Every structure is written in C-alpha cells, then in structure tokens.
Amino acid sequence: MNELKAISVFIRVAETGSFNGVAIAEGTTPQSVSKTIRQLERHLGIQLFHRTTRRNVLTSDGQRFLTTVKPVRDSLQQIIDSTRKAPNDEVGLIRISAARAVARKVLIPVIKEFKAIYPGVNFELILEERFSDLAEDRIDVGFRAGGQPDAQVITRRLFPIQDIPCATTEYLRVHAPVREIDDLGRHALVGYRNPTTGRVLPWEFSIHSQTEYRHPEITFCTNDTETETEAVLAGLGIGLLDSINAAPHLRSGLLIPLLTSYISARRGLYIYYEQNRNMTRRLRLFIDFAIEKLHNNTRYFMSPDELNAISI
Numbered sequence: 023m024n025e026l027k028a029i030s031v032f033i034r035v036a037e038t039g040s041f042n043g044v045a046i047a048e049g050t051t052p053q054s055v056s057k058t059i060r061q062l063e064r065h066l067g068i069q070l071f072h073r074t075t076r077r078n079v080l081t082s083d084g085q086r087f088l089t090t091v092k093p094v095r096d097s098l099q100q101i102i103d104s105t106r107k108a109p110n111d112e113v114g115l116i117r118i119s120a121a122r123a124v125a126r127k128v129l130i131p132v133i134k135e136f137k138a139i140y141p142g143v144n145f146e147l148i149l150e151e152r153f154s155d156l157a158e159d160r161i162d163v164g165f166r167a168g169g170q171p172d173a174q175v176i177t178r179r180l181f182p183i184q185d186i187p188c189a190t191t192e193y194l195r196v197h198a199p200v201r202e203i204d205d206l207g208r209h210a211l212v213g214y215r216n217p218t219t220g221r222v223l224p225w226e227f228s229i230h231s232q233t234e235y236r237h238p239e240i241t242f243c244t245n246d247t248e249t250e251t252e253a254v255l256a257g258l259g260i261g262l263l264d265s266i267n268a269a270p271h272l273r274s275g276l277l278i279p280l281l282t283s284y285i286s287a288r289r290g291l292y293i294y295y296e297q298n299r300n301m302t303r304r305l306r307l308f309i310d311f312a313i314e315k316l317h318n319n320t321r322y323f324m325s326p327d328e329l330n331a332i333s334i
Contacts, residue, residue, distance in 0.1 A: 028062040029091055031055060032070060036088050039077045112304050113142035119156075119164040122149045123247045124291065127266055128322065129165060132315050136308055143304045152218045156296050162305050163295040163312075167264065170292055177294040180316040182287040182323050184265040185226050187280040188272060193257045194334060200260065200280045203227060206238050210259030213240030214250050225262045227284040265323040266291075272324065272332060282329045291316070 034044045041052040041059075048055065063070050070084035080088060120129055125147050133145055148161065156164060156175060164171075171177050187200070194200075198208050206225075215222045222243055224235040242258045244250050247267055254261035255276060263277075271277040279285075293316075295309060316322075 025062075025065070028058050028065075029095060031058045032062055033088065033092055033095060035059060035071070035078060036080055036084065039079065041078060112140040112307065114302065114304055115144045115146060116305055116308055117146045117148065117160060117162045119148045119150060119159065119161045119166075121151050121165075121167055121247075123264075123267055124165050124167055125149055126248070128291065128316065129312075132312050135315065136311050139311075140304065140307065143308065151216065156294075163293065163309055165312075166292050166294065167266070168289050168292075170290070171294045175294045176297055177292050178313060179290040179292055180313065181291055181318055181320075182265075183289040183291055184268075184285050184287045184323050185262050185289070186265055186268050186272070186285055186324075186329070187225075187260055187262050188268055188277040189254060189260040189280065190257050190276065191278055193259070194278060199334070203236060203281060203284060206236070206260065210241040211238050212250055212253045212259045212261035213243045214247060214262075215243050215245045217245040226286045226288065227281070228286040228288070229284060233286060233288055264289075269322060269324055272329075275332075279324075279329045279333045282326070282333045285326075285329065287323070291322070 031044060031048070034047065035041060035055065038044060041055045045052045045055045059070060066087070068083040068087070069081050070087065071078040072081055118125075118129065129147065137143060137145075148159070156162075165180075167183055170179065187206070198205065200206060200209065213222050222240060224237050227234050227236065242253050244253065247264060250261055251263055251267040251271070253259070254263060255271065260280065268277060268279075272279055293309065293312060295305075
C-alpha cells in the first residue's frame with residue numbers, strides 16, 4: 023500500500039464526506055476509493071469512518087488521526103511545491119568559491135548589483151586559494167585567478183591579470199633606479215608565499231613574448247595578496263603585485279609601475295561551473311550577469327599605454 027497516497031485520499035474523504043466526490047476528483051471509481059480507505063484502516067488497526075448510504079462520518083479515532091496527520095501532509099506538500107518551484111524562481115542560495123582578494127575586490131560589487139535586481143537570491147562566499155571541486159565541495163560557481171582550470175567544467179576567461187612590479191614614489195626617491203630586471207637585486211623586495219603549496223612564488227616576466235621566471239631574494243613575505251599590497255604601500259620594498267590589487271593604487275599615484283616592458287599578463291580571472299541541464303534559474307542569471315559585468319573590465323587591469331604614461 024502506498025501510505026502517502028492513502029493518507030491523502032483519507033484527508034480528502036474526511037473533508038468532503040463523499041467517496042463519490044473524491045473518486046470524481048481523482049479520476050477513479052468510488053469502489054477504488056473505498057478500497058484504499060479499508061486498506062488504510064487495516065494498516066492502522068482502527069476504523070476511520072462510520073459509513074452510511076448518504077454520508078461518511080469520521081469516527082473518534084478517525085478525527086484524532088486527521089488532526090494529527092493533516093498538518094504533516096500540508097507541510098510536506100509545501101516543501102514539495104517550493105522545491106519544484108525553486109529552479110524557476112529568482113530565490114535561494116548560490117555558493118561561490120574564490121580567493122580572498124577576488125571575492126572582496128571583484129565579486130562583492132557584482133553581488134551587490136545583482137541583489138539589487140534579485141533580492142531573493144542569497145550568497146555564500148567560500149574563500150580559498152585552491153581550485154575547488156564543485157561537486158565535492160557543493161559549490162555552484164567558482165572564480166579563480168591564474169591559468170585556465172583543467173577540470174571537466176565550463177570555463178571562461180573574464181579578464182587578464184597582470185603581474186606589475188611597483189613601489190611607492192617615496193621608496194623610489196631614496197633608492198637606486200630600476201631600469202632592468204637585474205636591478206631588482208639591489209632592492210628590498212616584497213614577496214608572496216602560496217598558502218596552498220607553501221612556496222614563495224617566483225617573479226614572472228614577459229621577455230620577447232616568452233614567460234620567464236626569476237627567484238630574487240625576498241626581504242618581506244606574506245601569504246595574503248592584500249597584505250602584500252599593503253607592505254608595498256608602506257614602503258617596505260618593491261613588489262610584484264597583481265593588477266586586481268595594484269591598479270587602483272597605480273591610478274591614484276600611490277604606486278609607480280616599473281619594468282613596464284616586461285609585465286606578464288599570462289594569468290587571468292576565470293569563471294567556472296558545471297554543465298548542468300537542470301541549472302537553477304538564479305544561478306544561470308548570476309553567471310550571465312557576472313560575465314557581462316566582468317568580461318574585459320578595465321577596472322582590474324591596465325593597458326600598456328596607461329602603464330607607460332605613469333611609469334618612471
């Protein structure tokens with residue numbers, strides 16, 4: 023016996039008092055409805071109705087059972103209806119994975135704009151440097167700075183991320199000029215230690231269209247890109263800063279770009295998500311919105327002409 027179906031039939035008979043009325047609504051026969059009720063009575067070990075030729079009236083046991091089971095059935099129906107409805111509504115939760123600086127500087131403004139349009143969508147930002155396994159970590163969409171993710175997911179490059187050597191004007195005023203990469207060896211250098219691998223990242227340059235790496239001696243190191251930026255702003259040395267963190271300070275004049283002929287733009291910000299025919303409408307809307315807002319957004323990188331115009 024299908025207990026849930028039998029209980030639903032019982033509630034409808036209790037509300038209408040008619041096997042015939044329920045049979046018409048269910049598209050079946052009164053005999054089938056009566057059989058379902060008898061099976062439920064045997065299953066429960068109680069009599070649910072006093073049956074007459076004109077009307078079916080609840081017994082005292084039947085009334086107690088109705089009082090108990092109807093609120094549960096109604097709650098279950100609400101859950102089923104809301105779950106069925108959710109994929110087509112602009113409501114519910116979106117879980118996003120991103121590195122800390124990307125989340126704070128890039129995604130928070132996008133989320134703010136999106137929520138102004140779709141206030142029923144809620145967000146959870148999971149901050150981590152590693153490349154998230156979407157299925158295992160229950161992530162809806164990820165944003166990652168670096169090379170293109172090689173997992174079996176849909177990826178799109180949103181904008182380039184430049185590695186820009188830079189320092190404050192105060193630092194450069196009292197230290198030797200930097201005209202070539204080898205000149206960096208005479209300076210205090212701020213570096214970045216990858217929190218996932220534990221490695222101090224080499225400095226990356228583009229030389230004759232080829233990517234080359236240097237391993238200079240670092241005098242101040244941190245595992246957070248925003249702290250790395252603050253250290254350079256404090257005058258602790260020259261830093262190779264990503265353009266997401268560096269661009270606003272370069273444009274304001276707080277930092278000066280160096281070695282602009284060798285700046286690498288190999289890395290990028292990527293959005294990635296699973297191919298899913300049953301993707302919720304809210305997630306599809308957010309992915310499209312984020313791509314529209316971030317694709318080639320020059321707020322987060324600088325053209326060669328712009329860099330050369332403010333370099334020393």
